[in-house]
Amino acid sequence: MQLGFIGLKYSGKSTLFELLTQGKYESVKTGLAEYHRGQVILPDERINRLSEIFNPKKTTFAYFDCIDVMGIPASMRTDQAAKYLEAVRQTDSLVAVIQLFDGYNGEGLPATIDPVADLRHLEEDLIFADLLVAETRLNKVLHLKARSAPQYEAHEEDILVKCKNALEDNIPLREVEINDIEDKLIRGFQFLSQKPLMAVLNCDEAHYATRLEYEATFKEKLPKIPVTSVSALAEKEIQELDADERAMFMEELGIDEPAINHVIATSYAAIGLISFFTVGEDEVRAWNLHTPATAPEAAGAIHSDLQKGFIRAEVIAYDDFMREGGMAQAKTKGLVRLEGKEYLVKDGDILNIRFNI
Ligand SMILES: Nc1nc2c(ncn2[C@@H]2O[C@H](COP(=O)(O)OP(=O)(O)O)[C@@H](O)[C@H]2O)c(=O)[nH]1
Ligand SMILES: [Mg+2]
Incomplete structure (x- = not known):
């Protein structure tokens, strides 16, 4: 799943991108399109818990491949903007980062804060x-x-x-x-x-405090665009502190949830994604899946051979599994079901694919 970060110049795309990729990315240059490419790991408490139980050699979280394009100055003619946007053509979904902090815009002029107008501009x-x-x-x-x-x-x-x-x-x-x-x-x-489009309002401290009002106006004017707010720069600074100081500063700034959680929830809703899990001694792993998806399609997300040779899937819901505390107990209670080709995978399903090639 690949996400493209777009937005007017200076809206804080790169700041958010660096926060989410934890600074691990590469720079790519092709013609006019210059961009950053990196992976955003999607934290999931359920994977931590499963990993504690299976103690696998490897634990793998789901991730997004992300592209951060160079900013587009608001006054840039749309045919020029079109060239910049080539960098996100191959992505699956777009994240519009919108400036909600005072200061300057991409042309060195005092910023005008108007998320609805900015989103409309980007959409154009x-x-x-x-x-x-x-x-x-x-x-x-x-x-x-x-x-x-x-x-x-x-x-x-x-x-x-x-x-x-x-x-x-x-x-x-x-x-x-x-x-x-x-x-x-x-x-x-x-x-x-x-492509599915979502908006992230990137706030300074003052605007973060009133973000819900901005979000409400945004939802009223643009009801089809899922929206969330983050404070990318503040969080990036907090990320550099010692672990024990972070919580205190997050609380002081009124940041209830880290930006990554907001971005995951909003993008899952915008794209229609769920997570399913595979477990074992070798690896505990989370996978993104575009819904609706059948069990063979989920198998295909793991490997095309598993989809081609799909026979059945053993399925147990994460919550059922955790309540029983292990696969053997869950099996004796009949909570592990055998599902066929028509089964629609649900968020939190733990799957074991039976296949034949
Ligand atoms: N005050 C404030 N400044 C920010 C915030 N996010 C980004 N900036 C600043 O805005 C400028 C442009 O940010 P950048 O991430 O490079 O924007 P991009 O052009 O969209 O990639 C930089 O000087 C950032 O430090 C924020 O939340 N608050
Ligand atoms: Mg940038």
Whole structure:
């Protein structure tokens, strides 16, 4: 699962990215697109508990691969912004980081704090970048049609016209009804406005105190965009302190939950993700899964061979497992079920895939 951090210049993308990746990332430069790439490990207390029980050789948390693009100055023309956004084309989902702190904006001018306006600005950039892609391809398709070329596909023309019309009306493609057949035809374009989008309001201390008011306004004006607030810079500074001092400073700043927890909860909701677990003496591991997903699809998240050769899955809910305190006890109580190909995996399921290749 890959997330792209986008936002106006100076909104604090890199600050949040560095906080979440704990400073472990690499810089990539390709043409105009310059970005950072790193892994964000998703802490999960359930994995800690399972690890205590199985005492495995290896404990692996779920993670997001993240990309932090270079900031886009608010006054930058949208066709230039489109080039910067190329860095996040291959991602699965977008995180809009929005400035909610006083100071300066990306052009050295005093910042105007307006999360709704900033999000709309970013959405317009996504829409414009997609419009360029859709129009270019549509022109090619129409050219093929005019020449009666065999490569011409009427279905492709139809879906491209549908996308273009929506984009021209300022509607992001994630709000357009697109069926599976249509989706197959346009998937290759990796439209930005089709990706799930969430917003992170990046606050200083003063704005953090009133974040809920900003979130309420945001939800009212932009009800389809999941939103959360963090205080990335403050938390990054706290991260550098000794462990025993951290809690005190977090409390002093009124930070109830670390940014990572807010980002996980909001992105899971925006993308429709759950976690499932695999356990054993070798490894205890958490996996992200896009819902709805069947047991064979979950198996495929582990390895394509497990999906191809899927027979059945042994399933137990994490809570049931913990209540019984072990697999043997859970089995005698009949809490470990054998599920087939149609089973829809739930958050917290512990899976053991039976397969044959
Ligand atoms: N006061 C304050 N400044 C911040 C905060 N987050 C980032 N900054 C500052 O804003 C500037 C731009 O941050 P950066 O993360 O590089 O923004 P980017 O352009 O979006 O990557 C830097 O000087 C940061 O120290 C914050 O929460 N509060
Ligand atoms: Mg940056």
